[in-house]
Amino acid sequence: MNMQSDNPKNQRPKRTVTEMAIRYGFLALMLGLLIFFSVVAEGFASPYSAVFIFQSVAITGILALGVTATLVVDGFDLSIGSTATSSLMLSAYVLVVLEMNAAMAVAACLIMGAAVGLINGILIVKFRVPDLLATLGMMFLLVGLQRIPTQGRSIATGMTLPDGRVAEGTFSKAFLSLGRHRFDFFIENLIPVSVIVLIVVGILVWVFMELTRHGRLMYAIGSNSRAASLAGTNVNRYKVLAYMMSGVLASVGGILLAARLGRGDIASGNNLLLDSVAAALIGFAVLGAAKPNAFGTIIGALFIGILLQGLTMMNAPYYTQDFVKGAVLVIALVFTFALSKRGAAH
Amino acid sequence: MQNIAVELTAITKTFGENAVLRGIDLELGAGQVTVLMGANGAGKSTLVKVLCGVHSANTGTVKLYGEVFNPSSPSEAIRAGVVTVHQSINDGVIPDLDVASNLMLDHLAKPGSGFFLNKKKNNAEARKIAAAMALDVDVTQPVSELGLADRQLVAIARAMAHKPKLLILDEPTSSLSAAEAKRLFTLLDRLRDSGVAILYISHRMSDIRRIADRIVSMRDGKISGVFDEAPLDYESAVRAMLGHSLTDANIQIPDLGKPVMQLKNIGLQQGSQPFTVDLHANEVVAITGLVGSGKTELASVLFGLNKPSSGEIALMGAPYKPASQAEAIAAGVFLCPKDRASNAVIQDFNIAMNISVPFLDRHSAFSFLKNKSERSTAQRTISELGIVCQSDTDEIGSLSGGNQQKVMVGRWLAQASSVLVLDEPFQGVDIKARRDIGAKIRGTAAGRATVIMVSEIDEALEIADRIIVMNDHTIVGDHRNENINLNLVLTQVVGKTNNATGSNEHAI
Numbered sequence: 001m002n003m004q005s006d007n008p009k010n011q012r013p014k015r016t017v018t019e020m021a022i023r024y025g026f027l028a029l030m031l032g033l034l035i036f037f038s039v040v041a042e043g044f045a046s047p048y049s050a051v052f053i054f055q056s057v058a059i060t061g062i063l064a065l066g067v068t069a070t071l072v073v074d075g076f077d078l079s080i081g082s083t084a085t086s087s088l089m090l091s092a093y094v095l096v097v098l099e100m101n102a103a104m105a106v107a108a109c110l111i112m113g114a115a116v117g118l119i120n121g122i123l124i125v126k127f128r129v130p131d132l133l134a135t136l137g138m139m140f141l142l143v144g145l146q147r148i149p150t151q152g153r154s155i156a157t158g159m160t161l162p163d164g165r166v167a168e169g170t171f172s173k174a175f176l177s178l179g180r181h182r183f184d185f186f187i188e189n190l191i192p193v194s195v196i197v198l199i200v201v202g203i204l205v206w207v208f209m210e211l212t213r214h215g216r217l218m219y220a221i222g223s224n225s226r227a228a229s230l231a232g233t234n235v236n237r238y239k240v241l242a243y244m245m246s247g248v249l250a251s252v253g254g255i256l257l258a259a260r261l262g263r264g265d266i267a268s269g270n271n272l273l274l275d276s277v278a279a280a281l282i283g284f285a286v287l288g289a290a291k292p293n294a295f296g297t298i299i300g301a302l303f304i305g306i307l308l309q310g311l312t313m314m315n316a317p318y319y320t321q322d323f324v325k326g327a328v329l330v331i332a333l334v335f336t337f338a339l340s341k342r343g344a345a346h
Numbered sequence: 347m348q349n350i351a352v353e354l355t356a357i358t359k360t361f362g363e364n365a366v367l368r369g370i371d372l373e374l375g376a377g378q379v380t381v382l383m384g385a386n387g388a389g390k391s392t393l394v395k396v397l398c399g400v401h402s403a404n405t406g407t408v409k410l411y412g413e414v415f416n417p418s419s420p421s422e423a424i425r426a427g428v429v430t431v432h433q434s435i436n437d438g439v440i441p442d443l444d445v446a447s448n449l450m451l452d453h454l455a456k457p458g459s460g461f462f463l464n465k466k467k468n469n470a471e472a473r474k475i476a477a478a479m480a481l482d483v484d485v486t487q488p489v490s491e492l493g494l495a496d497r498q499l500v501a502i503a504r505a506m507a508h509k510p511k512l513l514i515l516d517e518p519t520s521s522l523s524a525a526e527a528k529r530l531f532t533l534l535d536r537l538r539d540s541g542v543a544i545l546y547i548s549h550r551m552s553d554i555r556r557i558a559d560r561i562v563s564m565r566d567g568k569i570s571g572v573f574d575e576a577p578l579d580y581e582s583a584v585r586a587m588l589g590h591s592l593t594d595a596n597i598q599i600p601d602l603g604k605p606v607m608q609l610k611n612i613g614l615q616q617g618s619q620p621f622t623v624d625l626h627a628n629e630v631v632a633i634t635g636l637v638g639s640g641k642t643e644l645a646s647v648l649f650g651l652n653k654p655s656s657g658e659i660a661l662m663g664a665p666y667k668p669a670s671q672a673e674a675i676a677a678g679v680f681l682c683p684k685d686r687a688s689n690a691v692i693q694d695f696n697i698a699m700n701i702s703v704p705f706l707d708r709h710s711a712f713s714f715l716k717n718k719s720e721r722s723t724a725q726r727t728i729s730e731l732g733i734v735c736q737s738d739t740d741e742i743g744s745l746s747g748g749n750q751q752k753v754m755v756g757r758w759l760a761q762a763s764s765v766l767v768l769d770e771p772f773q774g775v776d777i778k779a780r781r782d783i784g785a786k787i788r789g790t791a792a793g794r795a796t797v798i799m800v801s802e803i804d805e806a807l808e809i810a811d812r813i814i815v816m817n818d819h820t821i822v823g824d825h826r827n828e829n830i831n832l833n834l835v836l837t838q839v840v841g842k843t844n845n846a847t848g849s850n851e852h853a854i
Contacts, residue, residue, distance in 0.1 A: 212713045213706035220703055223694035230651075230683050230690065231704035231757075232672040291694060 023288040025335060030303050037310035044313055051190055057305035058194035059084070059253040063276035064283070064297045065205045066249035070131075071280060071292035072209060073242045074222040075124065078135040080250040081273030082142035083116050087254025089146040091175070092155035092264025099169035106175075109251045116142065117247025121240030139273075147266065155264030171262050179259025194256045198298070201249065206294035218242060219291070271322075278329045279304060285335035304328060349411075351376040351543035352397075352428075352512050357406035359392055366392045368567035370406070374512065379534065379544045381554050383587045384564035385801045390547055393564070394514055397545075398430040399423030410511060424452070427511035431501050433520055438501030441490035446472035448489050449504050479503040479533065495526030499533060506537070513537065514545045519553050520638075531556055549637045551580065551840055563587040581833075584636075584840045588803045597827050599811045603627025606795040607648070607666070607679075607765050612657035614643045618819035620657055625765065625795035630788060632798045632810030632827075635839060640819035641799040642684065645769045648797065649681035650674040661764065675704055678764035682755055684773055684799070690754045691742055698724035698738040701757045708761065727756035732782050748779030755783050759790055769799045784809045803835060817841040 038045035063080050070077040087109040094105040116138065123134040151162050157170045182189040183196065209215035218238050220228040229235045257269060282303060283289070283296025307328065308321055316324075352374040359367040366389045374380050384390040395401045397408065399417030408415045410426060417423035420430075431438055439448050447454070449472040454463075472485040481503050483496055492500065498518060505513060515534075519527040534557060538544060548554055554561065560574040563586035571586030573579050605624040613620040618640070625631060633641050646652040648659075650668030659666045661677055668674035674681070683689035692700055702709050702720045709720040724738035731752045735745060742750060755771055768787070772780045787796060788809065800806050806813050807827060815823035815838040823838035825831070 211715060213710045213715055214713060216699070216706055216715060217703075219694065220692050223692045224688075224690075226688060227690050227692050228703065230671060230681065232670070232675040233703075234670065234672060 019288070022285075022335060026282075026285045026303070026332065027287070027299070030299070030306065033303075033306055033310060037306070037313070041310055041313035044310060047187055047190060049309065049313075051192070051195065053302065053305040053309045054195040054198070055192050056309065057279075057301040058192070058198040059256050060272065060275040060279055060304075061198045061298055061301035062194075062201050062253045062256070063250050063272055064279035064301055065201055065294060066246035067276050067280040068283065068292045068294055068297045069205065069209075069218075069242045069245040069249075072215075072218045072222050073239050074225065075131040075239060075242060076135065077120065077243060077246040077250075078132060078273065079116065079120060079138035079142060080246055080253075080276060081269060081271075082139045082146070083113055083247055083250035084254035084257065084272050085269040086116075086142045086146040087113060087251035088258040088261075088268060089150075089155065089264045089266070091255055091258040092171070093149060095171050095175060096155050096157055096159070096167045096169040096264065097149075097161065102172045102175035102178075106178075106255055109255050110248055113247040113249070113251025113254075114244050115247070116250075117244035118240060120247065121243035124243070125236040125239050150264075150266075152266065154266045171259075175259055176262055177259070179256055179261070194260070197252065197256065201252070202294055202298045205245075209294055214238070214241075222291075275304070275325065276301075278325055281329060281336075282332040285332040290336050300332070349376040350374070351411060352415075353409040353412075355407050355409075357393070357396060357403045357408070359389075359396060359401060359403050366567050367396070367403070370567075370569060372562060372569060374543045374545060375560075376511075376543050377538055377541045378559045379538055379546050379557050380560045380562055381558040382545060382547045382562050382564060383549065383554070383583055385587060388564040388587070389567040390564055391516070394430065394516060394545075394547065397423070397428055397512070397514060399428070424508055424510075427508065428514070429505040429508050429510035429512070430514040431498075431505055431516065431518055433517040438504065439489045439497050441497075442488065444486050444488050445476070445483055445492070445500055446485040448500055449475050449485070449507060451504065452507065475503055475507050479506055480536070481533075493526070495522050495529055498522060498526075498530060502530075502533065510542060512543045512545065514547070516547045517549070518546075519548065519550060527553065551636075554580065554583075581836055581840055585836050588801070588836070588839070597807075597809075597811060599826065599828060600628045600792070602629055603793070606662060608660040610658050610660070612647065612659070613655040614640050614647065614819040616655050618655075621821040622657075623814070623821060623824070625797060627795060628792050629811045630791050630796040630798065630809060631812045631814055632800055632806035633814045633816055634800055634803055634806045634835075635816035637801065639816040639839075641801075641816055642769060643819065644816070645681060645683075645767050645797075645799055648674075648765065648767050649679060651681075678762075678794075680704075680758040680761075680763045680766050682758045682766070682768040682771055684770035686751055686754050686773070690757075691750055693743055696739045696741055697728065697733070697735060697745070697753055700742050700753055701727055701760055704757065705761050723760050727753070727760055731756050731759075731786050748775040751775045752779060752783060755786070759786065763794050765795045765797065767797045767799075770801070771798060772800065772802075772805050780805070780808075803832070803839070815839055 043049060063084060066080055067077055090112055091105040091109050094100050094108050095102070120135055120138055123129045124131050153159065155167070157167060159167050161167055178193050181193050183191045185191045209218070217228060217233045220231070220233060221235050221238055225235050253272065254269070258264065261268060279301035280292060280297045282300030283293055284291065286293070286296035286299045289296050304325055307324055311320070311324065312318075350373050354370050354372045357367055357370040358365070370393060382390055382393070392401065396403050399420045399422055402416065402418065410428070415426055415428070417426060417428070440451065446469045450468050469485055476483060476485060479499070479502070481499050483492065483500070489497055489500060518530060522530065534544060546557060558578060560572070561578055561580070561583040562569060563571040563583050565587055571583060573583050603626050606627050607625040609621070609623050611620040611622055633644065635641050643652065647654045650671060650673060661679065666677060666679075668677060668679070692703060695703070698721050701724045706715065709716050709723070721738055727733070728735060728738055733745070733749050733752045733756070735749065742753065745753065751771065751774070755768065758766060771783055771787070775783070787798070798809060807830070810827050813825045813827055813830065813835065814821055815835060817838060818841060822841065823835060825835060
């Protein structure tokens, strides 16, 4: 109970400084960073630098949107990172070993992502495994599974297969263009495909969550699943849907990563899980939402990207990056849970 | 007269504006079982919490054998000799530990009880406690392997290890079978004989008949009746608890429409007496009965949450077997559940979003939400029910309890239904909100069958055309709310007439 309930007839209090800080603090901080780096770091304020930031966060951002979907229904998906790397290895396997075309590779990855999400969802709603544990199990399973077909080696054209054959397939031009093509935007060859995908996926997730009844019901489930169920919502179906969204988006991230790298690199994508979870959680603090939301998630991803790019241009060593990300996350969580009333109510 | 073990004088307790205890004066005698009865919200549990140190009273004093007793924490209350066994059995025991550890737990938790466990000594001590309680279990057995009754007895034995002066039992038989309850009563008899004052909270008449030396009824935060002359007057005790101030409930009973929902030979659970009842258009039916009489189970069956163990239901003449809540809603059967905080309120949503939740398909086109239609429905609900708020986009959490309840009822009144079931719609709301909600329910009742589950007879009299009494998961009375024979209603609520053979002695 807060003051308002005691004096329901009082005028709505003017927005206090704290409320303003909660609402716009993070955006202001981001603006401040942009101005600071533009002044201090030479070359920061350029279209190329901006595109670089977008590109560096595109894959993380897409995965983070998947995490957001699961957070909305009060779930959590720890398997996104390994779903993405499995998708990376699967696309390489389809292209290089099975020698199929780009469309087949993309389709196989998307189907795998959806299947992983479906299994996660079924584990959680039917077998009642707690979400963190179910997706943790799936994470281990996928990390192991993606190594089996190649006996733990990376996939590249010319590699020797377990049966002694030499893999002769190649990453087709069409597939590589997903990672390397750049669209013209005022300047030639400026915007990479991954950035376009991020923007499109971001808009789609935002529209779905904010403007459709399905998104509304998913938020209802996240807030009080029993009440949502008694209001006639098929809670299990929406939960499975959320995990499938997460799985598919993770596989999209894996496809883009494979197309950028041009090989099935077994060691890539180690940071994907933590980075995307951080972006989704930082998103809670944007505009004082105190809940998972697509817009906040993208801002969260960009915030980290800007900070890292700026620091890199100021010659901060690479090994400080994770520390910086962690610090940003902790500050954002304080914004969400300690300062905002809604966060405190939970 | 026995020794007075506990003496409460003018105890009051308020939470915010809500006065829960309004001057309690009560004495509990040593070696006596005092049964405390009270409907939901009467203040029983708050009174217990004051006694066991969870809450402290705003005013008034508690004396324990003449000494002032004002515990600041549950552990202090236990040390002073007031021990409570809570309703949920597993709150009283730690299932993964063995019986001995459970019995000795409070000893182990005491500061200065040594760093290392002495298992042998522990088990020996525990055996002594168990023997003193005539508790026949192997103390090295994990509690999780025991049956419910044994667990309950372990919890009580654990409590007894403190040599309590006052033992409080909060609905201890609610999950025990009749045979298990019998063992508990035998134990309580022994404790009574040893001079412990026992405060026993229960709604089950069979328990009360078996164990009570004295009955205290509570209502609206006050003691509404004390009954200690043998033979105990159970009916008056229930009456004092439920109360009937005979308000001039000005009910105009409308003409009955045709039957909307017909229940035929419905058995709510295995072994319960099947019943048949028709619910008609235009009528408002109140279903009343004690806690555990089957009201909520009936609501669940009507809404398709549970299947009846026998019988069938017809809706508008066609068979009605909803496989999901969504199907029930689509068929025009709505349920406004009890306990709004856990079953209804969506805390993250504002008022308009809370109202629209079940009917988002009617507020959207091609899945896209139509903001205007959602908000205009909410604004209509707000003005019709007199919800006190600034706008329909206020956070639900900023409303008072009564207004939140209005939103929850308004959610289901916002669309037309054939059968509207409201389970305890007046739970935790003030009198003004109760009147507003009641008036709105009656005002919109034409054309549908309305079923309201209420424990308080006053509430039933105030709102219903027809009052159905439930007991032991079946219907035992059906009255038109016109010159109603209240004594008969109360008798049926208590369940004496129909249960002379003792059929309600079965555990629920």
